[in-house]
Amino acid sequence: MTAKPPTPADLALSDAVGRGDADAARAALRAGADRERRDGQGRTPLLLAALADRVAVAEVLVGAGADVNAQDARDDSAWLVTGVTGSVAMMRTLLPGGPDVTLTNRFGGVSVVPASERRHVAYVRAVLAETDIDVDHVNRLGWTALLEAVVLGDGGRAHQDVVAALLAAGADPALPDGDGVTARAHAERRGFEAVADLLRRAESQGGEGPRAGGGGR
Structure with missing residues (x-):
């Protein structure tokens, strides 16, 4: 037609x-x-x-x-x-x-997932605060926003702030990827000590992370 x-x-x-x-x-x-x-x-x-x-x-x-x-x-x-x-x-x-907010892209992710990978700190904070988007949504790669921020991130200040914002919104640091590897294990393997420390503290607090923006300070 x-x-x-x-x-x-x-x-x-x-x-x-x-x-x-x-x-x-x-x-x-x-x-x-x-x-x-x-x-x-x-x-x-x-x-x-x-x-x-x-x-x-x-x-x-x-x-x-x-x-x-x-x-x-x-x-x-x-x-x-x-x-x-x-x-x-x-x-x-x-x-x-x-x-x-449950609509997914071609990778099976909701909007907060690519935002976390791309270190859009202000967006991550806003979408988590102003919508009921699932902070622990898992995409087709087996990654949550938290995993994406670590696996595809650079460990720098912006990604630290993204991780902090996700944890503050209740992201589960213990959720592993499809191979059973957690975000903290990925961070440690890549030498992202500031990110790994945020995740260790969240795990020790039962998943309750620091307030957004506190990463790396």
Whole structure:
């Protein structure tokens, strides 16, 4: 079945998203633009706005009822993309749209997992505080956000703060990966002493970690 060609309003909306022009996006929607129209990769205008961190345009689209959970051919959604970009402003813009925080990306992870690997400290703290996202969600690789921060992290201050934030939110330091290796064992093997110390303390406290932001101090 051939896709219906875009209308002038659809093209205007696409252009507005690309330029980050909220007023033009609003005008395009009033002119009848399809807020859920997908491009060749299955991306909606809202997903494209999230990818480019066009917060003002996203606010217009969410206000118009755009689906924050619509996934593209790669299983990305506007909400899931915030875990990659680390944009707290975009995350908060999407919240009124009712994001499904259990939605997973192509690796089987929820948004806090890639955010932890990419050391988006502010995002990790915000999404854990402002949603009921599962801090111990396990992706297809067998990794939680805590494991991802250690296995794919560099052990530096930002990753220490991510680990601290996850532990403060109740992440279980004893959960192992698919091979039975815990985050602490990974940290010790890689020489991440500050991270390993955070995890040892959390284990000794029965999984209750230090307050976020305390790592490495």
